[in-house]
Amino acid sequence: MKLLALDTAANLCSVAVLDVESGTMLAAVSEDIGKGHAERLMGVIEQTLRDADAELADIGRIAVSIGPGSFTGVRVGVSTARGFALALKCPVVGISTLQALAYDGARLFSGRPILSIINARRDEVYAQFFGKDGVATSEPMVTSLPLILAELSGRDYVLSGSGAALVNERVEEPFDVATVMPTGSIEAFACLGAVSAGQDEPPKPLYLRGLDVKPQQGFVMQRKVTE
Incomplete structure (x- = not known):
């Protein structure tokens, strides 16, 4: 069985494919992109699958970083992993950074x-x-x-x-x-995902504090009430 690991919790956009039975890392790709994980993640996944000589249909398990980390990056990785797991009908596990x-x-x-x-x-x-x-x-x-x-x-x-x-x-x-990495290596996510017990619920982002950005209340438009 092959495992797909994703980490977008910080500046890196990282993907790995692990052969679970042999413990062999078939391919791993990490790009330091800072931001823009939503635009780049699918391309990195495709490249990693090619390097591993595998197809998405070969994936039988998914591991994804759930943070803490970048709010946007974590959401991108978790939503992508959950979408793939639903389409492939395979288990997905969340691993904290x-x-x-x-x-x-x-x-x-x-x-x-x-x-x-x-x-x-x-x-x-x-x-x-x-x-x-x-x-x-x-x-x-x-x-x-x-x-x-x-x-x-x-x-x-x-x-x-x-x-x-x-x-x-x-x-x-x-x-x-x-x-001194802001998250663990992509190999760590893959290896931990391979040995982690199944989870009853799909993984969710691990947020340890609230959002930095708050709505500007002074600019909220009042709703018109029509009779």
Whole structure:
């Protein structure tokens, strides 16, 4: 069975095809596009399928990043994955970016606890703690850097994600860093998707805070009432 993995939660537009039975990564394509995932994703999917010598009809399982990350990017990836799963009548699983970052961290620093941490801007970070066995020891959260620094004090964590630099800028003894990517590698999403249990409901975006943009209430037109 072949698995299609999608990640559009940050600046990358990433797609991979994994042979689940053998564990072989047949193809993986990542483009640093910043924005415009809705316009580019289908082209990257087509290219990855060609590189894997596969067709969309060969896909028997889909994995997709659900965030936290870019609101628009996450929605594009999740809606595309759900649409393909409906058309192909195959299961689709959602993988958080924090979980994928922990997977990458564990591959480089086996047997070490991992803090997945993403720069969320506005003096905040997205974060989640994972134990030495790779199991989450906290819920995904949006929090402040001082609170994270307090939790890390005296502990031997590996940092994984774009928030690692924010932490190491403020400590005397830098922590080991697995990656400074804003999400995990596309290989991480594919491998986690292959071993994840089936989900009762289709994946939904993981939003840890509200939208940055709010309606301009002063420009709302009043509705006319006709008699």
